[in-house]
Each structure stands twice: as structure tokens, then as C-alpha cells.
């Protein structure tokens with residue numbers, strides 16, 4: 001058996017399929033899920049409960065940042081406002097007008113908001129109200145999922161004493177009011193600090209309940225609120241390596257010497273770019289992190305040299321040869337292979353090495369923070 005055919009066999013095995021054709025198709029789908037599948041999240045609830053603040057926090061933005069939703073204002077729009085995630089554009093959070101404002105009855109609200117276009121709903125409430133129940137019921141009736149968020153728990157805890165007692169009292173109250181809808185879970189959250197209360201529980205629940213192909217968008221876009229969250233992201237990308245290696249075309253059935261390297265690099269570079277942002281390695285994320293933990297020195301952490309290049313190059317803007325150079329600088333093995341067709345195993349090694357570099361860098365940043 002030639003080394004090439006054993007390489008192809010390996011690729012097919014990793015895809016869990018039995019033919020190269022099917023392996024390629026599956027890889028292409030997987031990559032499409034990783035890069036393109038959209039996630040539309042409706043954020044709803046009464047006016048003033050913290051919808052806009054939550055949307056900003058999720059997107060790693062603060063009040064006043066460019067592209068941030070306005071907060072603390074009386075809502076004047078009657079239309080849902082879309083907020084694209086700054087680094088995962090296929091994820092959109094929709095800021096819905098407050099339900100219960102005089103402009104809407106529950107019925108017209110549902111119609112006007114086009115409930116069918118969202119993947120799921122987050123109902124944000126800072127004190128349980130009848131409208132929260134109506135809304136939850138209306139969503140359920142349309143066979144959509146909702147997740148109930150009790151917001152501003154930081155201020156409840158701050159003002160009312162013993163944290164454990166307060167939190168269980170708040171939870172009980174919400175659960176009691178929602179009981180009729182099949183005991184949905186309630187998540188206690190502070191948008192002032194998503195890492196403090198139950199935001200991660202919310203993410204875990206979403207991640208277990210979303211359809212498989214939607215999970216990639218969610219996990220890429222969630223803010224890194226803990227080491228565990230970062231590790232989840234890393235492992236998601238790790239699991240997609242076989243697909244990126246196959247889809248990048250490194251598995252030509254008949255190798256053509258000198259075949260343009262360009263078609264391969266777009267997928268490989270996109271893969272690394274997605275990791276880079278999902279792991280919070282871009283300057284903006286690091287700056288925010290350093291402010292949050294109050295450690296200005298984080299900003300001057302020396303990045304591995306190739307990371308800087310990655311930061312400065314946009315995959316789409318960058319020419320193929322520059323991309324090739326970047327990859328050569330990153331992983332020596334490519335240097336030897338660039339002239340010829342990359343094999344599946346080589347591409348996979350390249351992706352694995354690159355992912356390890358990025359993951360270690362992100363772990364290091366988080367440790368310093």
C-alpha cells in the first residue's frame with residue numbers, strides 16, 4: 001500500500017465514513033457549520049430589565065463602546081434591533097422592544113417580532129412580572145425554546161445581605177411563577193460580571209439543547225468567563241481538525257506537484273483566525289480583559305511573533321503567497337511541503353500544531369489575568 005493511499009484511508013477513518021467522497025462531503029458540512037451557520041438569539045423582556053446591557057456584555061462591549069447597544073434609555077423603537085457579534089458575524093443578538101409597553105398587546109408583540117426567525121429566546125427579568133409569563137407561554141406555544149434569566153442579581157445580593165439566601169429566594173420565586181410551563185430552569189445573572197453567577201450554566205444548557213450544527217456558533221461567540229470555558233472552545237476546534245484538513249483540499253486523490261497552495265490556505269487560515277478570536281487573543285479582547293481584572297501589564301504581554309502576523313492579516317485581504325509565508329513561519333513542516341501537495345496527515349499536523357500554539361497562548365493570558 002502506498003503512503004498516499006494509507007493517508008487517504010486515515011482521513012476517511014477520521015471522518016467516520018467509508019468512502020472518500022462521503023468523507024469530503026461530511027468535512028465540507030462540518031466546516032460550513034464551523035464558519036457559516038447562523039445563530040439568531042432574541043433577547044426580550046420588559047423595559048429596563050437589562051436586555052441591552054446583557055447584549056453588550058455577551059459581545060464583550062461596554063456602554064459607550066463603538067457598536068454597543070444603548071443602555072439605561074427608555075426604548076423608543078418598536079422594531080427588533082440586530083447586534084452582530086464583533087468577531088463571529090454569523091451570531092446575531094436581537095434586542096427586542098420591551099414587552100408590556102403600551103404599544104403592544106401580547107398578541108401583536110408576537111406577530112410584530114417575527115418569532116419564527118430566532119433560534120431561541122432569552123427572557124430577561126429583574127422582578128417576575130405577569131408579562132414574563134405571557135411571553136414565555138407565547139414562545140412555548142410557537143414551539144420555540146426560551147431561557148429565563150433573572151438579571152441584576154449583583155445588586156440584589158449587594159443590598160439584601162446573605163448571598164446564598166437571597167439567590168435561593170430569587171430562584172424559588174421565579175420557578176414558582178413559571179411552574180405551569182413545565183418547570184423551566186432559571187438562570188441568575190449579572191451583566192456587570194458574567195463570570196460571577198450563572199452565565200456559564202446558561203451556556204452549558206444552551207450547548208446541550210441546541211441542534212448539533214448550531215453549537216459551533218454559540219461556543220465561538222461566548223465570552224471566556226473561565227478556564228473551563230476556554231477549554232471547551234479549544235476542544236471544539238480540536239474536534240473539527242479532521243474536517244478542516246480534508247476540506248482544505250490536502251487530500252487530492254492524485255497529487256499534482258506544484259498545485260496552487262492557495263486553495264488550501266484559505267480554510268487553514270480561516271480556521272486559525274476563528275481560533276484566535278474565539279480564544280480572546282485579539283488586542284481588543286486582551287485590552288478588555290486587562291481592564292476587567294485591573295492588570296494593565298496584560299496588554300504588554302509579548303505575543304508569539306506569528307500571532308501578531310495573524311492579527312494583522314485578514315484572511316480575505318491577504319494574498320495567497322502571504323498566507324503561505326505565514327503558515328511557513330508558524331509551522332516548519334509546511335516549509336518543506338509548500339511546493340508539493342500537502343497530504344492529509346501533514347495538513348492535520350499543521351492544524352494541530354497551530355491550534356496548540358494558539359491554545360497555549362490563550363491559557364497563558366488567562367493564567368496571567
Ligand SMILES: Nc1nc2c(ncn2[C@@H]2O[C@H](COP(=O)(O)OP(=O)(O)O)[C@@H](O)[C@H]2O)c(=O)[nH]1
Pocket residue numbers: 046047048049050051052053054070071072073075098151152153154155189190191192
Ligand atoms: N447592577 C446591575 N445593573 C444592571 C444590570 N443589567 C442592567 N443594569 C442596569 O439597568 C438599567 C437598564 O438596563 P438596560 O440594559 O438599558 O435595560 P433594557 O431596557 O432592558 O435594555 C441600566 O441602568 C443598566 O446599567 C446588571 O446585571 N446589574
Ligand SMILES: [Mg+2]
Pocket residue numbers: 051052053070071072073075095
Ligand atoms: Mg434597551
